[in-house]
Amino acid sequence: MSRRAVLGGAAAVTGAVAVSAAVAAPASATPGGAAGAAASPVARLLAALPAASGIKKRSRLVDYEVVELAALLRAGKVTATQVVKAYLDRIDRFNGPFETYGDNGLYNAFVRIDRAGALAQAAAADAKFARARHTHEQLPPLLGIPFGIKDSVAVKGFDAKDGSHAFDGNTALRDATVVHRLREAGAVILGHTVCSAFSGSITGTFAGNAWNKAYVPGGSSQGSGVAPVARLAAACIGEETGGSIVMPSAANGASGIKPSLGTSSVAGLMPLSPGYDVLGPIARSVRDASLVLSVILGPDPANDPLTLSAPEPFPAMPLTARKGRRPLAGVTIGIPQTDWMRTGRGVQAGTSPQDTYDTDHLAAFNRLKQQLSSLGATVKEFPGLDVTDPANDPYFSSGDVLATVDGSAVSPSSAVLSPNRYEIRYWDAVKDFAATRPADQAAALLAQYGRRAPGETAASFESATRLGGMIPASVRVEGERRRRQLQANYQAALDKAGVDFMLVFSLGAQIGLRAGGGFPVYRAYYQLPNALAWPMVSFPVGYDSTVGLPIAAQFWGPRFSEPQIVQAAIDYQEHFPQYHNAAPPDPVADAPKVAPRSLRSVEPATPPELSNDPLVAEEALR
Known part of the structure; x- marks a missing residue:
């Protein structure tokens, strides 16, 4: 199957392969890895929730973990509408102006929200909870839980801009697979969290750190790292190509999981490097992140064939701590x-x-x-x-040149990643989108994605496509062998x-x-x-x-x-x-330092060694 299918279809630049309405249910298994025949996957997830009576009272509704909120919602101790309104209230107070790729004076964790949609989803969740008290039906594990989604991931009906107004108008035709699975599990989608420009930096400056907004938040999933800790969302989805989940999780003190390649689908993601890109959860606790990963993982063969490489069924993700004083004995x-x-x-x-x-x-x-x-x-x-x-290491940081193509040296990693990009129409998709946009957007996209080959006077999409498409199969095979x-x-x-x-x-x-x-x-x-x-x-x-x-x-x-x-x-x-x-202090607002609609990135130019792009970062290491 062509890697072109890896992208799925969602945003305009990510192709047009449909995310099936019949997305496979996430695989699960009973503890120990054996497949569970008696209980459904949902039942196993619900069984791991804490008893509502045993949950320690928190000072604020937004301080409860996802698993705690899930238990309290089921027990009728709180409503989904109350939960969503509590998070929307904090977004109103502490996020600052939306659609701002720069310092907006506050956290700037969310770049856009769907207020009406979130409240409608919460009301629908409350209706389901009320009905279930009479029918005793099984409700999905994330019902009523508010989420943020990285700005490079498709949410139906909303632009996905990957950290730049150069992608204004890149409206998603359908949800990415992970978003679809979150909705199927009952999650309330609050909106998009800000990311580094073109997902290009592991430090980031668009958002403010959750603990002190004067400090870097980590990138490129900046807002997804800030929002759970700053109590602007219960959990978020981040994307990583090279540090983009781990670095913002670390910088903000969040609990994040960067999955193995193939654990979760990347269909509907605006790609950076297919074969590296992964989508994963960022939350306040690891058990929350594990619950989210339990929901979004699993095969998506029609849209992301890389998910076929994962074990099926995938071993059950743990949701509770092991008993005893020495649970790590033997590790x-x-x-x-x-x-x-x-x-x-x-x-x-x-x-x-x-x-x-x-x-x-x-x-x-x-x-x-x-x-x-x-x-x-x-x-x-x-x-x-x-x-x-x-x-x-004959692959990652190797100085070997496997071939010279169109005047450019092909490293082992380029021998893998450049053909991967070519097969998904990485450059042609951006070119087609740019042709529909105003001149300033088109110029910004060409500056980011174009290539100027040796001897050429100007960068072009065609030059980039030519390089990716001309790498011989034998060179690609050698790169993959080295990996x-x-x-x-x-x-x-x-x-x-x-x-x-x-x-x-x-x-x-x-x-x-x-x-x-x-x-x-x-x-x-x-x-x-x-x-x-x-x-x-x-x-x-x-x-x-x-x-x-x-x-x-x-x-x-x-x-x-x-x-x-x-x-x-x-x-x-x-x-x-x-x-x-631990919870950070609430920030004090400053005057925004950038206009909401600016094509000029206010992030400092990313040094090559801090880039999320493997080909850029690896070249800096060489």
Whole structure:
């Protein structure tokens, strides 16, 4: 099946393949991985909800976790309308002007909302709850729960702009598959959350950090990282190509899951790099994120054939902590010592990652190791895989040139990603859309997506398409072989050390101000999990001592190990809830620093090493 089907059809630039109304139900299984024949998937999810009588009273309605709200709604303790109005009220007070790709004076987590639609969805949910009290029917697990969706994901009837007014008019004809599945599970879609311009930066400046809006929020899923923590949405959907879920989760102290490639469908996503792009949940707790992933995962063969690579049925995502004082007994967590960090002095190859952390991050890291050990885990340092060694990594950061096509050198990763883009009409779709738009939009799109080949005087969509389409099949096969070799080499490094999964810090020092601060210390190879197609879960483990910004850790494991790494994170948060339950102070409004409708991006030009585009970031590493 052509990778063209990967995009599905939703927004104008993402093709026209329909998301079927009969989207396959998310796979599930009973604990332990065995398929559950007695109970339906919905019943298994509902059985994991806490008893309403045992839920600790929170100071505000918006402070309850998703699983708690789901239980309270079913018990009639609160209505969906009350929940949605509580979140809309906070959006009104603390979000600032919509349709602003820049500093709008407040959080700017949402770039647009569907107020009338959200209230109508809430009223419909309340009617279902009322009816079910008489019929005792089973209701979907997310009924009445408010969500935000990244600006690059199709929501029927609304523009998806991928962080730029250059995509004004890119109206979705239907919901993306993940949005469709959220609706089927009862979710209330509040609107689109802001993302970096063209999903291009892992730092971001359009939104303000949930804990202090003067600081960077992480990118590119900026608003999806801010909104749950700032209590503007109960949970959100983010998208990652190279750091776009993990970095905003870490920067804002959210709990986010970057799934393995193929776990959830990307149909209806405005793509960056097909074969890397994934959609996943960002919430306040890992169990909330796991519930969301349980709903959206599963095969989508008509629209995203990559989902056919996932186990079917997919092992059940955990929703509750394991009992006992040592739930991590028997688990070996490795700390890779060659997972090099980048500082202001460049990539610190040869230096242990921990040696680059600032005082607060090192203290949090050492405390986390002790906490995990107290829960029964074996936590140990091990070499990992040094991807600066060509013998270990023939793909991701290799300096090899596999071919020269149309005057351009083709690296191993380009040999894979450029043909993938060609097959989905990546450049032609933008060209066709640009032809329908005013001159200023068309020029902005050409500047972003066009290519100027050696000897050409101007960039063009045709030049970009030509390069992607001319890469020989033999070169593409070699690139894919090298990618599989990298995956095998990294798995062998874990196996040799007896490691189940890894513990890393994606950020190693206090993040910077939106006015040019960025990330002073971060993982140099933050794109590596996407090259491997492996999952990560990010969760907060502390706060710095000066500004009070979050400190976050990540579990990183082999492909389709989501149940294992998520279970460990849920176990951790059960015993150490003080981090993910903390709430930031409400922001004070400033005057907006940018007009709502501006084609000029107010984000500083993204340095290549901070790009979400694998081909840009990997070239910077080379």
